[in-house]
Amino acid sequence: MTVNDRAVRADVQMARRELYPYSGIETEGLLSPDEQTVIAVVGRKHSGKSKLVRHIAASYPYDQIIIDYHGDDRPWQLDVERTPGMPYFWQINENEVPERWPEWKRPDEDDVAEVPMILYCQPDAGSSDVVGQMDELFKLAWLHTRCMVIVHEWGEQARVHRTPPYTRRVLNQGRNRQISLIMAMHRPRGVETNTFPQADLVAVFQVPIKGDRDLIADGIGWDRDDFSAGVNGLPPYGYLLYDRRLPPPVEGAPDRRLLEYPPLTPDELAEIDPEIKPMKTM
Ligand SMILES: Nc1ncnc2c1ncn2[C@@H]1O[C@H](COP(=O)(O)OP(=O)(O)OP(=O)(O)O)[C@@H](O)[C@H]1O
Numbered sequence: 001m002t003v004n005d006r007a008v009r010a011d012v013q014m015a016r017r018e019l020y021p022y023s024g025i026e027t028e029g030l031l032s033p034d035e036q037t038v039i040a041v042v043g044r045k046h047s048g049k050s051k052l053v054r055h056i057a058a059s060y061p062y063d064q065i066i067i068d069y070h071g072d073d074r075p076w077q078l079d080v081e082r083t084p085g086m087p088y089f090w091q092i093n094e095n096e097v098p099e100r101w102p103e104w105k106r107p108d109e110d111d112v113a114e115v116p117m118i119l120y121c122q123p124d125a126g127s128s129d130v131v132g133q134m135d136e137l138f139k140l141a142w143l144h145t146r147c148m149v150i151v152h153e154w155g156e157q158a159r160v161h162r163t164p165p166y167t168r169r170v171l172n173q174g175r176n177r178q179i180s181l182i183m184a185m186h187r188p189r190g191v192e193t194n195t196f197p198q199a200d201l202v203a204v205f206q207v208p209i210k211g212d213r214d215l216i217a218d219g220i221g222w223d224r225d226d227f228s229a230g231v232n233g234l235p236p237y238g239y240l241l242y243d244r245r246l247p248p249p250v251e252g253a254p255d256r257r258l259l260e261y262p263p264l265t266p267d268e269l270a271e272i273d274p275e276i277k278p279m280k281t282m
């Protein structure tokens, strides 16, 4: 089959809406939080990557670390008073990464066994060792185990031959430690070579440069022309999703490993960034 097989697309879109209306990544149990899931998200600027990343992350029930190189993805929850029972967001400075997971910060509530804690860092791009400082956050995740690390601009953190040790460890060896990883990037070129081989899921938004599409196609082992046709046929904010964990189809069956997904809906977007935010109380 090709990625432009409309029948398969319609079928999966239907399944997505009916079976998993609220979860992030759906179909056939794609994000199981107790196992490591490595997700690469690629697309040109403003193609919708971060919204999808946040949509996926919203369905993850354990602790998270968000590394936001460009400062575009600050969670609104940081600026309002927390509703009891909801995840606890904490902004940390790149110079003050704790050595151990800051359990002492976790809200202590009688009726909530465990509230996810979400650490957000927007590093100072002018810092001389920003990649090393962010590697401290990967170390924190490594020691903490079972959590998710989200990097908005993987290309800043994991350059080929220059990926720092804990970032590399989490990518390559995070499975036993149940550390999931979402890597959002503009371009696949120049990033750590294990990025695509390690990814369980690859979400691809609009990618205008053919060489970039070819790199991704090669990374997932898909026919280049077929892949390019799929990407070029995407509507704004639509994406292809490749699932490496699905087995190749038996003869005659459709290949569901690479499917086109529609853009997130206005309702889904509103869940990520509600327009009416609670007032901050001091
Ligand atoms: N499904 C969608 N429907 C309508 N608008 C969308 C959708 N997804 C994203 N957008 C719009 O596009 C803008 C950019 O989206 P987003 O921040 O997710 O892109 P990005 O690929 O992460 O961009 P960057 O490369 O700058 O990080 C959003 O602020 C939003 O206004």
Ligand SMILES: [Mg+2]
Pocket: 049, 050, 051, 072, 073, 152, 184
């Ligand atoms: Mg983004």
